[in-house]
């Protein structure tokens with residue numbers, strides 16, 4: 001059975017000490033909440049202490065980006081081994097903010113997905129349509145393109161290790177959530193594309209998270225949908241109390 005994973009994406013928020021403080025609080029609040037993966041995507045500067053702060057709790061730490069190269073002249077970048085060497089287990093890749101502000105394309109994201117897998121990191125591959133795509137009936141087309149682009153060249157075995165996060169761009173940070181029915185419909189379409197790419201059995205195993213204004217008030221209904229296997233939470237992951245309520249909503 002596929003795993004429900006609730007991940008937080010702090011984006012460009014929290015200093016190192018603020019990160020440790022929140023995680024120390026969270027650790028207590030989610031004690032005993034088994035059956036659900038808990039992941040926090042923290043800024044690079046807080047990764048090392050974040051890993052130490054959650055030790056023994058079952059919470060895993062994610063980076064929010066990564067360079068696909070092993071090392072070299074890439075000023076300002078972070079290599080996969082730099083993450084694994086300090087105990088980071090996940091990496092968020094292809095977030096719509098990186099696609100939009102840093103012009104990341106599917107090919108580059110695909111290189112990162114491959115590099116993550118090669119290094120034993122679980123990639124959380126973000127895909128999602130913009131408002132104009134949805135309004136012009138292109139939702140499935142856009143998601144299929146980003147999915148096929150991001151996962152190009154993977155074997156079925158590798159694909160099974162990827163977590164997909166469906167984040168409709170119009171729902172990010174806007175307070176506008178896709179209705180559970182709308183999200184389910186798109187998640188189902190994404191799973192069908194995965195089945196076409198890697199076979200139905202593998203598609204059934206892949207965790208597909210929903211992201212975009214997920215809050216304690218709507219999390220249970222969203223994650224209660226057949227093809228929604230957790231969440232990628234922005235704003236509501238910054239406070240331990242709200243994030244732990246979302247994790248609780250994901251406990252099966």
Ligand SMILES: O=C(CO)COP(=O)(O)O
Nearest residue numbers: 009172173212213234235
């Ligand atoms: O972008 C997101 C997570 O990656 C979602 O952000 P919000 O939950 O703040 O809408």
